[in-house]
Amino acid sequence: MDQRDEPARASGRPVDPRLLRYARTSRAFFVVIGVIGLGQTVVVVAFAWLLTRAIVGAVGGMPAAELAGVLAALGGVVAARAGLLWLREALSARAAARVRSELRAALTAAVGRLGPGWLASRNSAQLAVTAGRGLDALDAYFGRYLPQLVLTAIATPVLIAVIWWSDWISGLTVLLTMPLIPLFMVLIGLATRAVQRAQWRTLRQLAARFADTVRGLSTLTVFGRQHRAATSIERVTETYRVETMRVLRVSFLSGFALEFLASISVAIVAVSIGFRLIDGSLALAVGLFVLLLAPEAYLPLRQVGVQFHAAAEGVAATDDVFDVLDAARALPADAPGAAAAGPSPAAGSAGGGIVRATDLRVRRGDLLLEPVTFTAVPGTVTLLAGPSGAGKSSVFAALRGVADFEGELSVDGAAPRPAATWLAWAGQEPGLIAGTVAENVALGSPADAVASERGRRLLRRAQELAGAGDIDPGRELGVRGSGLSGGQAQRIAVARALYRHLTGAASVIALDEPSAALDAETEAALWQSLRRLADDGATVLLISHRASARVIADTMVTVRAAQEVAA
Known part of the structure; x- marks a missing residue:
């Protein structure tokens, strides 16, 4: 199996497994985010149940004291939901900072291990953009995409199970319409990845062209080619603008498609519940409870697609970083340059000098x-x-x-x-x-x-x-x-x-x-x-x-x- 194809295969997965290999902080992050995601799912179910009980109770003449207790519990659930969301954001920001630090340190060590010969064949400006702006884009990847991905993996099956348990017809409707969203997400994701990679390549090219122009400006001026260099930078900048607008266009269109599919799916569930409420085959409490949970069942999956676009630049940058780390990891232990990144020795350890x-x-x-x-x-x-x-x-x-x-x-x-x-x-x-x-x-x-x-x-x-x-x-x-x-x-x-x-x-x-x-x-x-x-x-x-x-x-x-x- 060709190792050169591994990054391409890995980038097609929801989470690149190399992230767990090279950034150990991410392992604990997934566990903590999973626990928070489970808590958020429980809170969503509790919120729908308490809100249903409050509305049905108010319609049915529930005593004021009991209704006040339900509303107080509902307020507590709302506060818990906000607290869990804040905790997730804070932990995600901290994890992103730590992973950025780990990957930058690993990238520096890998470049040292690969040695000047390898570095001479690479464009240092492009490498600097990857290590700088590229890894900074991990904020969106860790702060939004990965938490939403974990929440989707936990919340979606739990909510479908709760809906099925409450009303199997609505559960079956959600189960049959749900695959439409990931299907379109895959199709849109392929298009997004292509345009995002093109944008990232153009950005790296722009950085390299600008660095080379600044470094050789005196030579270009002597030969009267400084204006041509400026024109070249302007042309690449325009290409980057076009690529960026293309990324935004795909992002907006994909967001519209996902929202439209989710809205249609929820509408089908709502129409089914409405007809059965009219003919009396479904209780108001069950129908309202399911109707409140249906949008929540589709929401995590929709948000994964939305956040994928926000994190796409970070994903593209980490692919480049992982390629460098893979190249260094493939070197034998005694390869030239393997000790290049080692610590400096103490004075006096130089030896004889023969x-x-x-x-x-x-x-x-x-x-x-x-x-x-x-x-x-x-x-x-x-x-x-x-x-x-x-x-x-x-x-x-x-x-x-x-x-x-x-x-x-x-x-x-x-x-x-x-x-x-x-x-x-x-x-x-x-x-x-x-x-x-x-x-x-x-x-x-x-x-x-x-x-x-x-x-x-x-x-x-x-x-x-x-x-x-x-x-x-x-x-x-x-x-x-x-x-x-x-x-x-x-x-x-x-x-x-x-x-x-x-x-x-x-x-x-x-x-x-x-x-x-x-x-x-x-x-x-x-x-x-x-x-x-x-x-x-x-x-x-x-x-x-x-x-x-x-x-x-x-x-x-x-x-x-x-x-x-x-x-």
């Missing part, structure tokens, strides 16, 4: 890179050189545990531990986040350690070694570290790796093209800093195309171009 690769061949898609052999020991700088695209960065990816490889790779004579326990790394992309410069440099370090005098001293030292001593540590950066030039961002990324080494959390420093955006003077200062760190006992692994890097290298490893192999 890195040995023997015939290391990294797999990159359909390419199996040429074998690489080297030994990097403390006190040395090992330079990886070779043509662009040969796979130098892929070797670092294997060190970080996010790439498949063949051959042998060891750290301190053993299989590589999680990279967070021994490696200080800076890649070609700075990877900065919103926050202060200091928060970026000390990323992953305990807050109390950073706030200490030693932490502040080491942070200043790391910036100076990276040539970023002139950048204020308290400077606020925007999303993706915006607010810095390319060279400044690269120096901060290098400072982050050096700070990790200086604190004792990493014995090996791995830098991938750290001087690509630097001028010759700053580059020369950086090389001298790395040389001093190596002389002080660090193991430095370096990737650079600059000829000046060879001056500080103790060992140069040439990485040959990869050869294509069968997948």
Whole structure:
């Protein structure tokens, strides 16, 4: 059975079973909502019975004291119904918040487990929309749809049984007309799911297009294509508006269809009761009791259809989240990237820093890179050189545990531990986040350690070694570290790796093209800093195309171009 079809099959069910697997809070939620739903059903029956008794009693001359007692009980039932409804709403809102938190945490861990290689093949803007707005839409899913679904599963059969017990003819009428509603719900639901998925895809496309345009705005302006990009965003926005209106149109039409079917069904029951009341074959109390319960029997099923539309966006988003979680769950326990989301180690756990690769061949898609052999020991700088695209960065990816490889790779004579326990790394992309410069440099370090005098001293030292001593540590950066030039961002990324080494959390420093955006003077200062760190006992692994890097290298490893192999 093809696993790729599982999400499609799961999304066709009233409740995706993966929700119970990945959000444990939902399990207790279903139990509590079931108990509340049973209470609501009992209250509905009690309300119909007490109201019937009050009306029949008033018509039949019931004593005032007894009638007052019935009305008081009726008031209590109304209060209980309102209280149960409030309790359901409050619990649903709390459960939705907890499930959102669980799924976001699980999504973050899954992305970490899948690794940068998987993330590079996805659109980060679309993933952000799913984790943000998409999961926020779970409020409607948990607050309205799921409670109504549980209430329907409990209340509908109970109310039909009570109606049948009171008047079997009315019970049979309800039983025969009831299937019309779910039949139309299925047909409408299929149409709704199609248009909702189209709307969700358009929203994700809009987010991705906007993010890409903002990121490349300077380039688009230079080439005179900024207006074309704006036109493209406008076109996608118009498509999203059309899709949204289509969703609303289907929602309104489906609501009308369900209300019409329920009204016709209740009318059939009412006409049958009316004729039998006229000929005297049915008592007023029974007829009125059944007539009050009939709309309540259809109401839960109608509301499920209505609330399904409100929750459709959340359902579409959770499908995307579950696909990511399923992909991470399918990985073997020892897969590359499996430990990427693990906690940061305590300072001083870095170990000796001897890195040995023997015939290391990294797999990159359909390419199996040429074998690489080297030994990097403390006190040395090992330079990886070779043509662009040969796979130098892929070797670092294997060190970080996010790439498949063949051959042998060891750290301190053993299989590589999680990279967070021994490696200080800076890649070609700075990877900065919103926050202060200091928060970026000390990323992953305990807050109390950073706030200490030693932490502040080491942070200043790391910036100076990276040539970023002139950048204020308290400077606020925007999303993706915006607010810095390319060279400044690269120096901060290098400072982050050096700070990790200086604190004792990493014995090996791995830098991938750290001087690509630097001028010759700053580059020369950086090389001298790395040389001093190596002389002080660090193991430095370096990737650079600059000829000046060879001056500080103790060992140069040439990485040959990869050869294509069968997948």
